Amino acid sequence: MTLSRPLLALLAALFLAAWLWPTGSRTLVRPDEGRYTEIAREMALSADYVTPTLNGLKYFEKPPLQYWATALAFQAFGQSDFAARWWQAATSLFGLWMVWLAVRALAGRDMAWVASTMLAAMLYYFLIAHINTTDMGLAAFMTLTLVGLMRGFGVTGQTATATRAWMVAAWAGAALGFLSKGLVAIVLPGAIFVIYLLITRQWKLLTQLEWIWGPIAFLAIAAPWPLLVQSRNPEWANFFFIYEHFSRFSSSEHNRLGSMLYFVPVLIVGLAPWTPALLGFLRRDGRQAVRESYASATINVPLLLTIWCVFQFVFFSVSQSKLPSYLLPITPAVAMLLAPVMVGYTKRFFTQLLLMMAVIPLSLFALVMFRDQFVNDAYTPGMVNAFSVYAGLGGVIFVIAIYAAYRLNNRGRRIDAIVVAAVLATVGGSVAASGYEALAASTSSQQLVKDFLASESTYSKADAFYSIGIYEQTVPPYLGRTLTLVDYLDEMGLGAWFEPGKVRFNFSDFAIEWHGSQRAYAVTDFDQLMRMDFEGLDYRVVAADLRRVIIARHEP
Numbered sequence: 001m002t003l004s005r006p007l008l009a010l011l012a013a014l015f016l017a018a019w020l021w022p023t024g025s026r027t028l029v030r031p032d033e034g035r036y037t038e039i040a041r042e043m044a045l046s047a048d049y050v051t052p053t054l055n056g057l058k059y060f061e062k063p064p065l066q067y068w069a070t071a072l073a074f075q076a077f078g079q080s081d082f083a084a085r086w087w088q089a090a091t092s093l094f095g096l097w098m099v100w101l102a103v104r105a106l107a108g109r110d111m112a113w114v115a116s117t118m119l120a121a122m123l124y125y126f127l128i129a130h131i132n133t134t135d136m137g138l139a140a141f142m143t144l145t146l147v148g149l150m151r152g153f154g155v156t157g158q159t160a161t162a163t164r165a166w167m168v169a170a171w172a173g174a175a176l177g178f179l180s181k182g183l184v185a186i187v188l189p190g191a192i193f194v195i196y197l198l199i200t201r202q203w204k205l206l207t208q209l210e211w212i213w214g215p216i217a218f219l220a221i222a223a224p225w226p227l228l229v230q231s232r233n234p235e236w237a238n239f240f241f242i243y244e245h246f247s248r249f250s251s252s253e254h255n256r257l258g259s260m261l262y263f264v265p266v267l268i269v270g271l272a273p274w275t276p277a278l279l280g281f282l283r284r285d286g287r288q289a290v291r292e293s294y295a296s297a298t299i300n301v302p303l304l305l306t307i308w309c310v311f312q313f314v315f316f317s318v319s320q321s322k323l324p325s326y327l328l329p330i331t332p333a334v335a336m337l338l339a340p341v342m343v344g345y346t347k348r349f350f351t352q353l354l355l356m357m358a359v360i361p362l363s364l365f366a367l368v369m370f371r372d373q374f375v376n377d378a379y380t381p382g383m384v385n386a387f388s389v390y391a392g393l394g395g396v397i398f399v400i401a402i403y404a405a406y407r408l409n410n411r412g413r414r415i416d417a418i419v420v421a422a423v424l425a426t427v428g429g430s431v432a433a434s435g436y437e438a439l440a441a442s443t444s445s446q447q448l449v450k451d452f453l454a455s456e457s458t459y460s461k462a463d464a465f466y467s468i469g470i471y472e473q474t475v476p477p478y479l480g481r482t483l484t485l486v487d488y489l490d491e492m493g494l495g496a497w498f499e500p501g502k503v504r505f506n507f508s509d510f511a512i513e514w515h516g517s518q519r520a521y522a523v524t525d526f527d528q529l530m531r532m533d534f535e536g537l538d539y540r541v542v543a544a545d546l547r548r549v550i551i552a553r554h555e556p
Helices: 005-025 032-046 065-077 081-107 109-121 123-128 135-152 160-181 184-200 203-208 213-222 224-232 236-250 263-270 277-282 284-293 301-318 324-344 347-357 359-369 381-410 414-443 446-455 475-479 490-498 507-515 526-534
Strands: 464-468 484-486 520-525 540-544 548-552
Touching (some): 005 081, 032 081, 065 081, 065 160, 081 324, 123 135, 123 324, 184 301, 277 284, 277 347, 284 324, 301 324, 347 359, 359 414, 414 446, 464 507, 526 548
Parallel strands (some): 464 520
16 A cells, blocks of 8 residues: 555544444344343343343353353443444454455455455445344354465465464364354354365365364363353253254244345345445456465465355355345455455446445435435434434545545555545445434334333332333343243243243233232333223333333332
């Protein structure tokens, strides 16, 4: 890069500010952010780091690495929205660093900056880096496995000690990925490596997998928790391995259906603003640029990266359970494949790419112009108008990013053009995403809980508190307590089965309990109030938002 040090420092500061600001500036959004925050809150409160619980009930759908990290942050710094999301911010930055280290060793420092900043600006990667789910941890540690393999098989000029260390790191990445989201962190990289061997017939690579220290590192990281949780919860293994993994993949009972083309639009939108660069990769000169960039490796890096992307796309496309975030682990590989293509474009083709990137700011401006179309029962005109301000400002920054890239490219500074555009696009995305807080009244229960606590000065955590017909995931973490479920189980069915006294399986049992209570509270939706009226149950509304209501049994 030819950018001056002061300008590089400014870009770095802008990038870090854009990356970290959304981590703590937004309230928790239902359902995932509330769920994973609450599990960590309960873990920090109980100091039980073996058996995760959700709403006081055993919860085995995911491994505990993220819960551990968040619970430790809560214990060290107190509960906050930033502490709830710090793990996503940290692991996403770790993933960017892994890409930088890989590409620097294989294709040089300039290409490393291009690949890592492209990844940061990728809509898919950026958004999930700022949402409290387990997907970013999985993606980051699968990236460690990928980079560990790429560098563990040897790079020109790399020492033997470094080569072996990277291969052990690949094993460690699989173990950390397993503790992040389960078997996919082992199965997918393993299958991809086998496919690579079948295509290239480089069987000697099997001898370079560090079969002693690698498995030792893997077992030291991955084995203790499963042994401990199984010893305390005999039902864990069957639920976690059979139901949560194989049943999720092969059956539709999780209600996450989608056609074989489900992930096509996800990728088209998610890889923005670099989606048009895929066209360049399909050209012969684009693929040649990728091969030349990674020629210093002892393995066919472009082939491995391509298999990494294609296999995961096919794997999740045939799965009976689909969510947009499932393909996140391919984004680092996509960035490493597209970086040489972006650098190697002709000036004319690069200009055409910039014109196609203009779809993003145009979409944001269209959202502003037609914002009235998004007003409904969930989003008021004031909420939509406030959000549109951020969307418009984000669109302006995207325009600046495209213009800066155009000017720098015309001056023969392609590397600078891509890096500056990527950093500014990250800033634009951060600004636009920050506007989501304007919709918080419909997507989070923080204000509902605040209104409730302000209205009920005599409320105590010793008071009974029910959740009728629903489970609003963001209420418990903001309220700081668990709720008694009424006529609702969903993902907490396993925990309820083993501790039935903690739930009310049918409404009639709750009705008797509520009628005999001197003091009690409940959170529910407006439809359930009709049920309360039909049963003749007394209540008064304490607080309400656009979707939920908190009621009380006693007189104020």
